[in-house]
Amino acid sequence: MNGVKPGFRCRSTQATSYQKRLSKCHSTLTINIWHVSAYARPAGLLLVSATRSGLLYRIMHEQELVNRLIAGDEAAFRQVVSDYQGLMLYVARGIIDRDIAEEVVQDAWLAVLRALPKFEGRSSLKTWILQIVSNTAKSRRRHEIRSVAVGDAADIETLFKADGHWSEPRGHWHHDTPERLLESEQLQQALEGALQGLPDGQRAVLLLRDIEGLEIDDICKILDVSASNCRVLLHRARLRVWQTIDRFEKGEPE
Amino acid sequence: MFKCRDIHAHASDYLERRLSRWDRIKFRLHLFICVDCRNFIRQLATTIAALARVKQATDPKQLDDQLARLLKAHRADQNHKQ
């Protein structure tokens, strides 16, 4: 199955102040495109606009959702699995080996199920679930001390001259707003390829920060990394995505 | 003085306002004189803003499998309680 299937889904997130600041610069546009591609992967990427919602709304909404889950409401289960399964898998992969990540997610779901009556809404449901994934993954890990390999940075050597200046002038992008970037189907594919191609640790941090809008502190706790490690991972991941778009803008092959 | 290479290395810290006061001044000073780096920062900010519009979608097959397992586990728990 290879193609683009239109869908209409909105996500309600609590936008971080950082995302709000970014969104001030750009008008919001709803893009509802469901990407399904041929190669095997845990999840695809759905491009949607982030609807802003207040804290109170989030708490009421999530408590109601949790109550429905406790009552065994199938639609509620479908919603949470649909929202979190892919994310949980990527987070698990950011913590432990790929081959047991799926098992960890299975165990984490059961732990979530059992812990639901204890959910108090002090953190968002998403953060709460991801923390359970994290605890489950950590309990399966053999070594306690860990530092995530930060992966290689974008090709610094070719980007800069020996004197530290850009080796080529940096022009404007043709698609110079997020809306215009996401309008291009080919670019969406390139973007998805870039995200799938990131090292596991980088991908987990980028997803949690830039796509899901979690705070750095929460990300550090979930992925069990130091703040400085987390920032390096995030910046490297962003640079890789930036470079993918840049190559696309220049018409260079991947 | 910051070089273009330093701007590239510290761009996220700049955008998220995590640079020290003095580094921030040096950073802005470089942006003031360097159009390439101004373009780069704009591109990176655009990249991050575009990422904020991407959402994880769960593979439909995985969704169905996981859902079935969870509902089964839930029912088993309920029966156990009764």
Ligand SMILES: [Zn+2]
């Ligand atoms: Zn420069």
